[in-house]
Amino acid sequence: MRIIFKIAKNELRHLFYSPIGWFLALTMLVMTAYFYTNPMLGYAAATEMLERNNPKPLFYNIDESYTKNIYNTLGSGLFFVILKYLYLFVPLLAMSVINKEFNNGTIRLLYSSPVKLRQIVLGKFLGLTVYNFILVAIIGIFIVLGFFDIRSLDLPPLLSGLLGLFLLLSALTAIAVFMSSLTSYQIVSALASFTVLFLLSRIQTLWQEYEFFRDITWFLAISNKITNMLSGLITTSDIIYYLLIICAFIGFTLLRLKHGTESRVWYVRVSRYLSLILICVLTGYVFSRPANNVYFDTTAQQLHSIHPRSQELIRELNEGPLEITLYTNLLDQKANFGLPAARNTYLEKVWWPYQRFKSDIHFKYVYYYGIQKTDSSLFRKYPGKTLQQIAGLKAKMLQVDPALFKPAAEMPNLKELESENLELLMTLEYQGRKTILRTHAPAKPWPRERNINAVLSRLLNKPIPQVYYVSGQLERSIYKRGERELSLHTADKWGLESLINSGFDLDTLNLSTHNIPVNTSLLVLADPRVAYTDTVMGKLTQYLLQGGNMIILGEPGKQQVLNPLLKQTGIQLQDGQLVQLSKHETPEKITGFIDTTAFNLSEERTFRQSKYLWANGIYEDSLFLKIRGATSLSGKGENGFHSTPLVLSAPNKSWLKVGKLIVDSTAPVFDPAAGDQKEVSAPVITKLSRTIGQKEQRIIVTGDADILSNQGIWDGTTPMLYSMYSWTAYNKFPIYTPRPQAKDDWLLVKMKRAYIQKIVFTWILPSLVLITGVIILIRRKRK
Known part of the structure; x- marks a missing residue:
């Protein structure tokens, strides 16, 4: 030496x-x-x-x-x-x-x-x-x-x-x-x-x-x-x-x-x-x-490790190997992410953090080509070509061996793949149980930790919230993509944060022909337009009295439909519509601020940040919602219900107009003689809770259904929206993965x-x- x-x-x-x-x-x-x-x-x-x-x-x-x-x-x-x-x-x-x-x-x-x-x-x-x-x-x-x-x-x-x-x-x-x-x-x-x-x-x-x-x-x-x-x-x-x-x-x-x-x-x-x-x-x-x-x-924030909740889930899969199969359709626009050349990138981005805590994860890869029967766009793009010839051209373009891909008709699980639109996806199998993990938009296709945790929970047979949306009275749909509908946050299979990819099971339920299932975790009334029949009202009332959790979405002009049911809780949708004058917007659009009590609904990042600010005396950074047509809520809760406002109209800026509201003419005028009511700050969303036996019943009532609509998501209501579902599901889903607050958050x-x-x-x-x-x-x- x-x-x-x-x-x-x-x-x-x-x-x-x-x-x-x-x-x-x-x-x-x-x-x-x-x-x-x-x-x-x-x-x-x-x-x-x-x-x-x-x-x-x-x-x-x-x-x-x-x-x-x-x-x-x-x-x-x-x-x-x-x-x-x-x-x-x-x-x-x-x-x-x-x-x-x-x-x-x-x-x-x-x-x-x-x-x-x-x-x-x-x-x-x-x-x-x-x-x-x-x-x-x-x-x-x-x-x-x-x-x-x-x-x-x-x-x-x-x-x-x-x-x-x-x-x-x-x-x-x-x-x-x-x-x-x-x-x-x-x-x-x-x-x-x-x-x-x-x-x-x-x-x-x-x-x-x-x-x-x-x-x-x-x-x-x-x-x-x-x-x-x-x-x-x-x-x-x-x-x-x-x-x-x-x-x-x-x-x-x-x-x-x-x-x-x-x-x-x-x-x-x-x-x-x-x-x-x-x-x-x-x-x-x-x-x-x-x-x-x-x-x-x-x-310090453990940025390169999955969250402790994720670690706990993956460690529970300790009775055998976890088998993950990636299905890649050559004719899918996300095919390049699933090809053999991208395999290591896929493993590193999605599964490598989980392999740290479970080494016996086995990976399989299935390659095929196919299109939906109703899709003719490829044949128009390649006139005169058969599907096999088109697949050969696509393989040549992606520089892969076409012999690697077999026709979709030969796939044993073709129906399952067709139900997922033949897109890039994964299946996870453990102890004889199988579930699907979806990919998303081509820009960022791979699922997030929240999506993976939801799928692992299914493999572990953990209780999954069963959410039913009442239909039959022209309610808003969880399948339609219009601006007033609810598809983006509910049944959108390719949405990263949609409920179906966050641990919820969803379905519609026509109470005129069906009863409310015993396993119902949450019942949603999404802006019904037609009054309920006695049969339907009886089923809803019984469900409510037995302690069922609900989200009730009201709208101006629909008070007579929902108030009979809400009477059991002591909350009522008030007659009329909230009006707020602005030089930028029509008067039916009002500003709602989120009360601090809403910050405890869930672990949404926005709410965690706001909760921290308010805890340190910073009140001027209140969260606001853009509300498109709402009525206010009255009442303090009855029959054991405790009510707490979550969203209120901006103080001293709005009033409740009882008469007819015209939005495309001159500005409306406050008219007490016509029944208009001036309120300092009117509740627009309220939560209700009471204890029945060993269970806490949770209900959320809104005076505006657009907060949960596709348009509402575009307007930025996402934190409030998912928090409502999280709270009514006892905060078990979505499985949030918040990181510790950084201590090195300031420059000297x-x-x-x-x-x-x-x-x-x-x-x-x-x-x-x-x-x-x-x-x-x-x-x-x-x-």
């Missing part, structure tokens, strides 16, 4: 007695300073502006992690910006580390000296590794600076990023050392290093369509591994990967130098290289398997200091380093 350290010390001294060592260190300093101080200056300006305009600015950056924004954000964080240029450093640094011995004629002395080849190579590599540590330490300067600029800086993911950069630099150094041993020309060595680095950074795109090569090339990709550590996730497979790259190329260098001292036939030399490659690849592949991998999420640095930092670290400090380097080099040259 003493000889290795001496060689390393000599190599390091040589670097700092040459311009290249100082040039690279200076470049790293200037580059890091620029990419740190520039964004920080912008953030500081925004922070100062926020402080000037808000009395309590510290509470406005909820969920904002400045550590992540400045250092760890993929693509724009400091670590990732530096990574783009890091590949240029090492080839310049190590291009002459071995070949200079050939050029100077000292290689023969080394061969004949008592020093062993491995001591020479390891010593030179160690010297370069120490220099790499200095480069990483330069980046570390700006992490130390972050402690003074960011409140409660999240240090662990920054250490993870530094570790990743150091391992990457060391792996690149090992590659460059080997390339230096292959040729006596430094420029050729540098170009060869660039070529190998380019191949390793792009190799994950090669041969992904072939089963044999797919996992090997994906594992060998050097860019895949660094992303995890730079964003704060450390895995044993990534660390082992870099160690294997280092060992492999240091081993190649030793073999190259050893072959210069002995005479061996070519196949013996080749076999040595191949043996080393095979050992490293097999070792890396084994440790890359989920069952053999250990993960450490260093972020001001604009003036940020500007001084920019001058000091971008100009003054590099100038001092430059002067120091010049002095040392001049003194060295004189000696």
Whole structure:
């Protein structure tokens, strides 16, 4: 070891007695300073502006992690910006580390000296590794600076990023050392290093369509591994990967130098290289398997791990393997996401976080082609072609083997696929149970954690809320896509947040011909237009009296339909319609503000943020709803019901007009003689609850049905909408996955200091380093 350290010390001294060592260190300093101080200056300006305009600015950056924004954000964080240029450093640094011995004629002395080849190579590599540590330490300067600029800086993911950069630099150094041993020309060595680095950074795109090569090339990709550590996730497979790259190329260098001292036939030399490659690849592949991998999420918010609720669900699947089948239709517009070439991307984006907690997940892939019987668009696009010919053309365009795809008619589960419109989807099977996991719009097709958790709950036979929408009285439909209908948040199979994809079972129910099922979790009356018959009213009243949960959507002019039923609760839809004058909108459109009591309905992100603001005395940031035609609610609750308003009209801005409202003429006038009522703030949505036996009955009544309509979603009612369903389902579904609030959510640095930092670290400090380097080099040259 003493000889290795001496060689390393000599190599390091040589670097700092040459311009290249100082040039690279200076470049790293200037580059890091620029990419740190520039964004920080912008953030500081925004922070100062926020402080000037808000009395309590510290509470406005909820969920904002400045550590992540400045250092760890993929693509724009400091670590990732530096990574783009890091590949240029090492080839310049190590291009002459071995070949200079050939050029100077000292290689023969080394061969004949008592020093062993491995001591020479390891010593030179160690010297370069120490220099790499200095480069990483330069980046570390700006992490130390972050402690003074960011409140409660999240240090662990920054250490993870530094570790990743150091391992990457060391792996690149090992590659460059080997390339230096292959040729006596430094420029050729540098170009060869660039070529190998380019191949390793792009190799994950090669041969992904072939089963044999797919996992090997994906594992060998050097860019895949660094992303995890730079964003704060450390895995044993990534660390082992870099160690294997280092060992492999240091081993190649030793073999190259050893072959210069002995005479061996070519196949013996080749076999040595191949043996080393095979050992490293097999070792890396084994440790890359989920069952053999250990993960450490260093972020304070656990951003790279599934939520504890998700972990609990996946761990409950402990009685056997989980089988997941991906069905890809060649003629579907999302086909490219399910092709063999995209398989590893699919696994990484969707299932890799779950494999950390369940290693026995088995994946299958089924490929077919087909269209719905009523779809003729493809035949119009390809006139005169059969479906098989069209599939062949599509396969050629996507560069896949058409023989991989079989006709949809041959699929044993064709009816199931047709019910899902023959789109890209997954099926999950566990212990004989099977369920469907859908994909979504082509821009972002893969399901979210919330969707996956809903499907896992079904596999575990957990109670699923049964929601019935009463039909038969011209109610709003959960299947139609018109602006007044309810399809977008209910039965839309391809909506990420729709109830059907969030853990609810939905159906319509005509009470004129059917009874209310015993297993009903929630009954929805969506703006009935026709008065209920005695039979239907009797069923609804009995359901309500027995403690059934309900959402009752009223509208102006429909009071006589719903008030007889609501009488049991003590709440009534008032006669007339709320009116609010505005120069921008017609008078039937009013502004409703969400009361703080609504923030406790669910864990919707918007409500969690608002709850935090109100808890810290920030009241001016109330949430508002755009309401399109509503009546107010009266009453305080009877028969044991406790009522709480959730949404109220804006204070002193509206009144209840009892007479006829004309919206396309002159502005309406408040007329007390006609029965108009002035209310300070009228309830528009109210929740009701009471205890019956061991159960809490929950009911929500609205004076506006548009809040749950497709138009309402476009108007931004989503947080309120899903919260109503969550509360009436006892908050079991949707399964929310909120992250802990970021502690590093505020900047301590001001604009003036940020500007001084920019001058000091971008100009003054590099100038001092430059002067120091010049002095040392001049003194060295004189000696």
